[in-house]
Amino acid sequence: MLSKSQARTFFLGGTVVSFGVFLWLTWTTIAKEVPKNTHSENLTEEVIRGKVLWEENNCMGCHTIMGEGAYYAPELTKVVERRGEGYIKAALMTTEPWSPRGRKMVAYGFSNAEADDLVVFFEWVGKVDLNGFPAKTEYETKKASNK
Amino acid sequence: MKYQSQKVAYWFFALSMLLLALQLIYGFIMGFAHMGYDVLHDFIPFNTARAVHTNLLVVWLLSGFMGAAYYIIPEEAQHELVSVKLAYIQLITLALVGVVAIVGFHFNYWEGRKFLEIPRPLDYLVVVNVLTFLGIIIATLYKGKQRTTTSLVLTMGLLFAALLYLPGMIWFDNQTMDSFFRWWVVHLWVEGVWELIMGGILAFLLIKITGVDREVIEKWLYVIVGLTFISGILGTGHHYYYIGAGKVWLIVGGVFSALEPLAFLAMALFTVSMYRKGEKKHPNKMALNWTLGTAIVSFVGAGLLGLAHTLPSVNMYTHGTLVTAMHGHLAFWGAYAMIVFAIIVYAMPNMTGRKFYDSNRGQLAFWLSNIGMVGMTVAFGVAGVAQVYMERIMGLEFGVVQDEIKVHFLILVLCATMFTVGIALFMYEFIKYGRPTDEALEIEQ
Ligand code: HEM
Ligand code: HEM
Ligand SMILES: [Fe+2]
DSSP states (O other): OHHHHHHHHHHHHHHHHHHHHHHHHHHHHIIIIIIHTGGGOOOOOHHHHHHHHHHTTGGGGTTEEEEEEEEEBBBBBTHHHHHHHHHHHHHHHHHHOGGGGGGOOOOOOOHHOOOOOOOOHHHHTTSSTTTTTTOOOOOHHHHHHHH | OOOOOGGGGHHHHHHHHHHHHHHHHHHHHHHHHHHOOOOTTTOOOOHHHHHHHHHHHHHHHHHHHHHHHHHHHHHTSOOOSHHHHHHHHHHHHHHHHHHHHHHTTTTTOOSTTTTOOOOHHHHHHHHHHHHHHHHHHHHHHHHOOOHHHHHHHHHHEEEEHHHGGGGGGOOOSHHHHHHHHHHHHHHIIIIIHHHHHHHHHHHHHHHHHOOOOOHHHHHHHHEEEEHHHHHHHHHHHGSSTOOOOOOOHHHHHHHHHHHHHHHHHHHHHEEEEEEEEHOOOOHHHHHHHHHHHHHHHHHIIIIIHHHHTHHHHHHHHHHTTTTHHHHHHHHHHIOOOOIHHHHHHHHHHHHHHOOOOOHHHHHHHHHHHHHHHHHHHHHHHHHHHHHIIIIIIIIIOOOHHHHTTHHHHHHHHHHHHHHHHHHHHHHHHHHHHOOGGGGGGGOOO
């Protein structure tokens, strides 16, 4: 039968080995994968300002980006592709309450420059290699095969 | 109760109960908003309600864990807490930081990073607060007569939880990096070190309630926390599939996170078999209910419902949908809310000297809250699966789909009402016990 000290060795040994492997994988991820997949050379000042606005206003408290956030409002990873710049800027700059299908978004009334920064941030996010997320839907697949 | 200083725990439990009540109010605000009644939008927009709901959850659970530690450590170490005064200061500052953060969320004072919305300056205060807490606990252990495995596992969980808060405080320009290290906090907490805290509290309760030999219980405790770390650390990869962190995580995250339910299964089997094995039947029936309950519901909510969407091929479609919210609720409830309730129900009669071991009201609180929460889980689950099919597979627009699934939020709110009645009864019992008193001290011969 397993003794208590064997059980302790299992715990300590398992933890050290797992954490070691995890640190090693973390290293390869941040040194190689992230710069490549996110095109980190494209992280311009505008993109970073856009990210700051995204955080300061807690957009993630309603939307998801890269599938992370809340479930009250649409996923925004590919929003530029889906809606285009004009639509997005209108939604960000309006000072009138805006509620598509009854879902209310805060009327932020961003300046033109701020809205531009957010659009550039979305463009950058849209180009990150997300291993195929979001998956192509049946609708998109059909449209493509009809062409 | 064997040591006077254990009474501090009461106030941490009371703070927990208060914050839980507030958490539920903000839950209802969001439930109604999903139904189309976002009437408070001008004062409490959805993102505010959400930040308050989840941060209150984390703070009340931490307050519960701290209360548990202040109760358990003196008894395990056989030594009074080194400073009761400092513990009270720590309690008050914890409450203050919590309140400032919650109020701030109503005035756009936050960091929009899911679960880590507390703004940076307050983060530093949290760190100081937690260090004070750890100082008291570790000094007590150090001075104590014995250092049991139970107390070491509990303390290790709390210490690692504090350390893991730090990677969440680093600023990154890159959204992928930001997210990568955010999971070091969120995932490694709930699927790693918090399980040590849960395991430690569970072991303490089982030793007290079942009377099974400590050596046996603590041996299995090591096995459980070993399984937790072996699966859970590399299992972090299940959050790295689709955020730009590379392909290796599809395999590593998939394999190891699929093993994570083993730790919860072990916890459930261990609890049930210790209960069967135990000869001493402790009169505190309600404590036994919550102890068995937490072991079983955490296996379902975290283990099974986590497994349901953890493989990359499934997660591709469910990632960031209401399916996640379904799992989040039952997992947090089963594993962490219920373990806090279990230690509260065990400790209250001992601290106050009033032996309300089994009451109809207490039973009703247990069943209504659990059935209500299972109902909420089903409502989120049905809404989530419908969302996945319509939006992610068929390709209907987000808004169209949300209109279709509104009805499930009516069911959610109804089940949440049942849940809340259960919680209200629990709080009524809590208040009925009254304050802790030195008359409840059991002096050992
Ligand atoms: C008590 C333990 C657990 C708790 C409290 C918990 C809670 C949560 C929460 C709140 C989220 C949402 C996080 C976010 O999107 O920011 C989440 C996500 C997730 N959990 Fe858990 N969980 C637990 C255990 C598990 C286990 C054991 C598994 C796997 C077997 C698992 C699998 C997942 C997966 C795959 C996601 C990502 C969902 C997505 O892609 O949107 N969880 N969990
Ligand atoms: C009155 C009862 C409750 C109601 C009506 C409620 C409702 C909700 C709603 C509507 C959301 C937001 C989902 C979204 O982003 O769209 C949410 C999030 C969340 N709630 Fe609750 N909730 C309640 C109680 C609880 C309890 C007791 C817990 C923990 C034990 C909890 C844990 C969470 C968590 C972890 C999230 C974040 C989930 C995620 O992002 O995946 N809630 N809740
Ligand atoms: Fe996780």
